[in-house]
Amino acid sequence: MSKATIIGGGTVGLFTAYYLAEAGIEVTVIDQGDLTQGCSIGNAGMIVPSHFVPLASPGMIGKGVKWMFSAKSPFYIHPRLDRRLVEWCLLFYRSANKKHVDRSLPYLKNLSLLSKSLYFDFARQYPEAGIGLEEKGLLMLYKTAAVEHEEVEMAALSNANGIAANVLSRNEVRELEPDADLDVRGAVHFTGDAHLDPAKLHDFLKRHLLARGVRLVGQAEVQRFAHSNGRITHVVTNQGEFACDQLVVCAGAWSGKVARLLGLKLPMLSGKGYSFMQSNQPAIRTPAILTEQKVAVTPFGAQVRFGGTMEITDTDHRVNAKRVQGIYEAISRYYAGFTPTPPAPETIWSGLRPCSPDGMPYIGPTARWQNVHFGTGHGMMGISLAPATGLLLAEQLRQKEASVLTDAFSPDRYS
Template structure:
């Protein structure tokens, strides 16, 4: 039997390999990068069943237009003549409505809760010392009346959907952050959310897979595929051919390019984000999102990671320092006593998050192919949804169908339009 090849060595690809290997299958993971630093290592590490509203939602259009005019704003689209970008933006606009949000909620809720449980199972098997999972919930902090209105509406929506959500006063928040003044109007607490160390999770997954005989191949450039009817026989790379029985595409923001090789359309844009770590002084205890600034804050004992921005851009390797300044300035706005020094440029992480135009991931079989599946387009929720995506793809490989609703994640939802 030939191996299953997983294209993409990020956390989604590694969890896919993890569950395939558990089924006793031979697996090869290939990645175009060095498998050291990627979107799986520098993000906030949040596990967020509370995030039931997709990126494409009514408020994003009005806010996005105003943000376009600020160099420090949380959202930016680099203007350029690019047919793929224009198409993506049109699709994003068409999906930014209340009907799409309501239709998406049960799907996002289902896969998020499933993923959270798989994380708890993972910790039960491998221990928590390495990945530092903190099952302490998430705070959504707001400073303005508008922010209060938006977050209260989200809390009510979450409750109506069967999730736990608590609206907190500034005094309530002070009890969760006893070491800090938190300069906010209030917040919403989602007790069922969690966070972990994404870099440590990534290292643990790589080590475990290698110990189990999974081959990890870095710096591999894929140039094509070898076909036999409706099946892929091999992946063609600059270094030679890799035979395969099945192909799992978990290539993040580059998954659209692989889809193009396979002859179908998969709208995807890279949304660049930035993060940096600072000494956690005075110590923050609670993972939070600073809602008006769209900045995440994840504490890990002596360190805390701040991250944010969504920059739809072609400049993969460039750090836009003005956007990093926007993240940095939000720290003092919410935590005036926090001792923050602007990070050195070489310590600023950057990564391209894979964004579908409707804000939902692509998970399932590839159109026109019997032995190809995709798991991509998770936007800012790659770490949160990685275990569920990997398990669903592994189950799909052996024809196992679960109870989770999946049709909203169909890989061919744009290919058939």
């Protein structure tokens, strides 16, 4: 194999291009936009080995139903009679149990740890990239006894699985965040989590790939495929046809649609979320999740990003002002010393997380075609898991031994 075509120039597609190009393969990346309109730019940029439990897990159904009745809640499914939505919800329901979590845990953990170590290798190799990679950990801040109980249980499970987690009292957290006047009951500190600036990462990857001779084709929407003898031979876009030797679909929340063009069933919905920046004054130092509100907080020097909500939807980017208000109002409830400024509508970013119903990514080949792989469905963890996904796909395409076990990620698991 000497040539590969990747659909989707988000961070997963670009890291796949990176590892394929490293192996001397000629790569073309095709994107329907300018490669910045997916989910990979305004997210919270957290690298989270602590998140080894898939979204489909016990308790999520009950919480989801409760949140559905609040306009400002962090989770929402717009109830509608749509076959794909109903099917996705049924599959989610079927996976939201302990057996699924026990089976998935080692796969997600190993993928995540591999990814984190690849990020640190990457940052060492390209110090000029300035991606802002730092290992400051992640604080799961809580205000209520009920959530404290859940987080302390999660910390115990983490430590039992070799992921360090310290339970901190109110005063201990306030020592870590001396300026922001934290009003919390306590926190769990996952000391091995890291964060980076996702926009800088994406920008550097683009420049690096172009310099390496990777072709990045923007404004080319994939519309259909031509095939012969069980192989995809051409990708047909609104900008013409691209001959194809090996095809990798990294089309984020749109991957289900691309899969249908390939005659495949890949259940996928978007988990829409929002973020906005604020001046980081008084300084918030450590990335955090405001757990009751599910708001992510990432300091980037003089600026800090607040992001959250998960609206299960199709692929529209419309901003729901009430949910943004929910994120905004959470800030000073936790950081009492922080007075946020209401974000102007044009500064609110929205992104579509590619969500599979079992909370596991789709990484690997499909039996339907001899030359098609998928790298998508990472939900809340696409940045975290992008380098490992790219490396695994490059290994699979080159028929090399995989760095970690991948069978649970098969894109054929629902076909």
